[in-house]
Amino acid sequence: MNILVCISRVPDTATRILVGPDGKTIDTQGIKYVISPYDEYGIEEGLRLKEKNGGTVTAVTVGSEGSTDILRTALAMCVDKAVLIKADTHKDSYFVAKNLAEYAKEINPDIIFMGRQSVDYDSLQMPSMVSEFLGIPSVSVVSKLTIADGKATAERDVEGGKEIVEASLPCIISCQKGLNEPRYPKLPDIMKAKSKPIETREAIQTDEKVTVLGMSIPLKQRAGRILGDGDGDIDELVRLLHEEAKII
């Protein structure tokens, strides 16, 4: 099988995010970057599929020159090929989706994996946009997957339960937690990844469809207060609602 996994480079989830001086981007100083956690499920699922059926797994990302670090991690997890589509500055989802779709057209994969969302901008648009560009089915938020007879049977999380759907291949699977347990890169594979090539290509430029006007850090929520159940507490509650919250 020809398997494509689209991955995104995001700040480590433990990072404290600050807004940069332009007020439109984040301050990248001292940030450690990782593969977006949902994309790791995609890599793992791709690798398991390959281990079962043979084939190749290609990891692709659209990002800056620095994004080779996450491709190196993907290579250390044992994907066969890594591709960087180079974009110097942050672009909108349309740009990324267009570039991923154009690359997919070129290599014609049997299945495409990507995280349900990248955990930085959380725009949740990629699987749908890429599937639209390619004219192939897309199944979102998949937590269990079986591939047989040219079809994908996927279990997806829906409000309060599960939905089981079938899609013809090629299709896009957007990955949810629970799909698998991503492997740790093994030390010998980390060392081998060092000498594997990363293919770099220039991105196709598109018009900006969505423009970021500003970014801000949410204001700190005030801590809640817990009152007791005595008569005095009821009086206090009424007083607080009236005088502090000013809603009665």
Next chain:
Amino acid sequence: MAYNAIDYYNIEELLSDEEKLIMYSVREFVENEVLPIIGEHYLKGTFPSELIPKMSGLGLLGITIPPEYGGAGASYTGYGLAMMELERGDSAIRSFASVQNSLVMYPIYTYGTEGQKNKWLPKLASGEAIGCFGLTEPDYGSNPSGMLTNAKKIDGGYLLNGAKMWITNGTIADIAVVWAKFDGVITGFLVEKGTKGFTAPEMKGKLSLRASVTSELIFQDCEIPEENLIDIKGLKGPLSCLTQARYGISWGAVGAAMAVYDSSVQYAKSRIQFNKPIASFQLIQEKLVWMLNEITKAQLVAYRLGRLKDEGKDRFQQTSLAKRNNVDIALTACRIAREIHGANGILYEYHIMRHAANLESVKTYEGTDDIHTLILGEDITGIPAFE
């Protein structure tokens, strides 16, 4: 709360991509596989042997050994980072890896014949075989050259007699690298499990390194075939192995110190006394600063020593300084962390006392703190104080 591995001087920026990946990968392994089980093993005094296939699967056995012998072929700095992360879990787990890597695979790789390398290194890397290292004896610890264990030449091999003590992994080992006097000269032998006259009973009653197997090795007219002789003569053989292991320890101790520091910062910020977090008191802040200060220095010492080793420019005295300093500050950091955690500091779920008790052993094994002091004293003055 997620573990925040303190790196106050951005040492991570000095690491190669591969070294960073090794560190992250082992960190996650420790988080998910070691920390959830280690407390119980420590209490029960059992070695978590279920971790052996996981550690070998991750490539933690034979980290610097070339791939043709089943190793990962990583740098010494990469090896050190792996030890740092493992000891954040427990000194016993790091000790297990130290022995396999530095005291068993290193001498076989460095001094072994091609036959010995091909026979043992791939098995040791895959975890199919476990190794141990027998140098210390009941009456000869800091003074190994006085050892009583001896070998005599017999037809087709050697006859080994004597006893070793305080041997990590001894009882579970398939292969022992044993040092004995042959014609009055310290010589290495590979003693295979099941060899007639060789037993390895486990030592009990330890209140430190409880999740580690510590054993005696007993040799009674134990016949060693000719091909199991290790081709290195004199004390420099075992000492070169110890330098490797001590290097790993100097990183490992940093990992334990980072663990108790992180726990202390989190605890101090969340523990409320006198209506405010104890982190707001100057006395607590001073304690945290002491730890940060010493950990940062220890990290820099370990990092620089790693780079010297990668360039083949290190001296064993530099390893003595790193081992001596880093274990000492880690142990003190544990004591300070215990105070910050108050009564909670003695509970096993906070890991502090476990690290503290472990480091008491680490301080005196692989060369006591005092012996390293004398090695450095000799290096400064040219006068050996122990002769």
